Amino acid sequence: MGAGGRASGKPAKKQGATRGTGGKVRRSLEGRGATPPAEARHWYKDKARAERLAREERGGATTRRPAVRPRKSEDAPEYIGGRNPVVEALRAGVPASALYVGQRLDNDDRVKEAIKIAADKGIALLEASREKLDRLCDGAIHQGLALQVPAYEYHHPNDLIGYAQDAAETPLIVALDSVTDPRNLGAIARSATAFGAHGLLIPSRRSAGVSAGAWKTSAGTLATLPVARASNLTQTLQGYRESGLFIIGLDGTSTQDISTTSLATDPLVIVVGSEGKGLSRLVRESCDQTVRIPMSTATESLNAGVAAGIALYEISRLRRQ
Structure with missing residues (x-):
């Protein structure tokens, strides 16, 4: 109404229910769960790599925790690697169960003797890749020969x-x-x-x-x-x-x-x-x-x-x- 009691030109606002927020305010106040660890965030690998490169540029040594190797069971077989040790073990009558021979191996006198003794004793002859021989001998020098020996039976x-x-x-x-x-x-x-x-x-x-x-x-x-x-x-x-x-x-x-x-x-x-x-x-x-x-x-x-x-x-x- 105007000062003299006449209606103004603007229509009066309609009173009634107002439109809600659809829960946005309530959801915005709710937590988003536990804070993820640093290694789970998208920037972590890039940051770790940058820090490692920076240490290397400064001449700092990077320390790496050695991998934990599984403990070998006492019942697991052992492997003798190397041409001379294998031949000596076969000559001495070491109780072997298999002789692994590398692929494309130069057959010198020791290799020939090892194969002959193993064949005469009924020991299985198996061909193996270099990678398998490395794995059987735990990375030790094998020269293409590895002798499998059963687990030792101790005396009283x-x-x-x-x-x-x-x-x-x-x-x-x-x-x-x-x-x-x-x-x-x-x-x-x-x-x-x-x-x-x-x-x-x-x-x-x-x-x-x-x-x-x-x-x-x-x-x-x-x-x-x-x-x-x-x-x-x-x-x-x-x-x-x-x-x-x-x-x-x-x-x-x-x-x-x-x-x-x-x-x-x-x-x-x-x-x-x-x-x-x-x-x-x-x-x-x-x-x-x-x-x-x-x-x-x-x-x-x-x-x-x-x-x-x-x-x-x-x-x-x-x-x-």
Whole structure:
């Protein structure tokens, strides 16, 4: 209405229901769920790549977490790679189940001999690509030959004493304390065979086992030398003592030379410790005697394989006297 009560020219607004927002306001107030992690966003790969390139330009080293390899089952077969190791294993009668031969392989005398021995023994001959041989041998050098060896069947610790008694010989056993390198195990097996030991004793944990690396270094002697495994090395050594065997531990800190031991001609167990830490405390306390290998340089140390070989030679020499 105008000031004088007359109607204005504009029509009055119609009163009534107003049009709603269709839920837009309500939806805009609702959450959108959990915030996605950075790696799930579209820009993450580009940003990570840019940061890596920047570090490389500055000379910074990029650290990459090593891939975790699945642990091999103890029941899984082992593979010996390399022409000389395969031939030596076949000559020594290693219980093999298959011989893998590379495609388009140069047949030298070692390859021919390996194929002939495998055929004579009824071992399966299988052709394999280079990629498969690399996979079977875990990337180690195979030279086109790989020998499949079934999982090793360990002996009972008491069996080693029985083998010496069956041979009417004075028992000589080599025990390994925390020797984790299979090449050392193979080298010790070779020396043990050469100097008349009746077997090896290894703990079931924190120790190298009879693997392809051990077979390869032993040059086939593991086919004739029994290896026993103890769930508790200290308790097994105590059991040996109760059976009449003496325990000698190789210890570089000992004041007695191995050449002066009075136990060489008795039933004997020689314990070899790891190269870095030597004998563990409990194993050292289980020994009747600790001896050292005399060397001209006190700071010099021998690895487990060399030390075992020297000790076995010395015991063999004393027994012959």
